[in-house]
Amino acid sequence: MDEDTVHAMCCRLLSRHAGGIWTAGGMGTGSNKVVTINLPGVALRSNDEDNFIVQLNNALDVARQALLEGQEIIRRSLYDWNLLPWLLNKTNDGVPYFDLGKRHLTFGLVGMNECLLNLTGEGIDKKKSTGIKIIAHILKRIEEFSREDGIEYTLEQTPAESTAHRLAMIDRNNFGEKAKVQGIEGAYYYTNSTHMPYHASISLIDRIIIESEFHPYFTGGTICHIWMGESYPDPVGLNDFFQKLAGTKLAYFCFSPDFSICSAGHTSRGVSELCPMCASPVIDHISRVTGYYGHVNQWNPGKKAEYAQRHRYRMQC
DSSP: OOTTOOOOOSSOOOOOOOSGGGGTTSOOOOEEEEEEEEHHHHHHTOSSHHHHHHHHHHHHHHHHHHHHHHHHHHHHHHHTSOSOGGGGOBOTTSOBSSOGGGOEEEEEEEOHHHHHHHHHSSOTTTOHHHHHHHHHHHHHHHHHHHHHHTSEEEEEOOOOTTHHHHHHHHHHHHHGGGSOOEEETTEEEOOOTTOOOTTOOOOHHHHHHHHHTTGGGOSSOOOEEEEBOSSSOOHHHHHHHHHHHTTSOOSOEEEEOOEEEETTSOEEESOOSBOTTTOOBEEEEEEESSSSEEEGGGSOHHHHHHHHHOOOBOOOO
């Protein structure tokens, strides 16, 4: 593999690699464990911005300990309990397929928008600078942990498919209406990582500008979701927009159309109530849950509420 080659999958990593497993016919990177910081919960336990940093540091310390304990369980599974013998194999070049010392441990976060609402009364669009200070502090602490522990910790926008819903429900139950959440009763959720709320009726350019400012602080996965409004977006409009995106700080983005499934088994593009092929009622939709597609009927209540509230954009030339 060429050391300058960039590969993108569902999860992303910002790192430089050359030699070793990367040239031996295998892939040898990834994260052994992820712990997500509940930023709105940290804000709810704080009285002001100064105390917020104290509470945030406490949360990071707990997450660090959880990551290290998870790493130790994996180490013992490999070398003491012999539960995963296949991973101890080597490539034809003699390079360990699974090198525990070169794996990562990952900090993630959820709900920056609701964190800022709890902390300041305004969301990420108005308090972006405060959000940047928070994410910069998190990254600084993680880098300190890496030096102290001799482990490469990364910071990512965790997908939080269930976490965003579960934590919002817990905080709303514990703090009542003081906890700012998205969604409806019984289907509350937090906005993913440092994203703008998906229901925000702002221009796509403004959304990208706000979200892209946070991407340079993440050393793991990031993504900007562009929910599509058309069944068949204009290719010229898409190409023109690609060129504009190249001039931003976005590390990773995706265009996400929706699909509808009718009772007769037909699948069509777009969100509809009746099948355009046979006029049968639509019984399910397929859309991007986070980094991958899934049946909306199978999503948790919070994710379904988020899907219903997504602001979709049209790509026009």
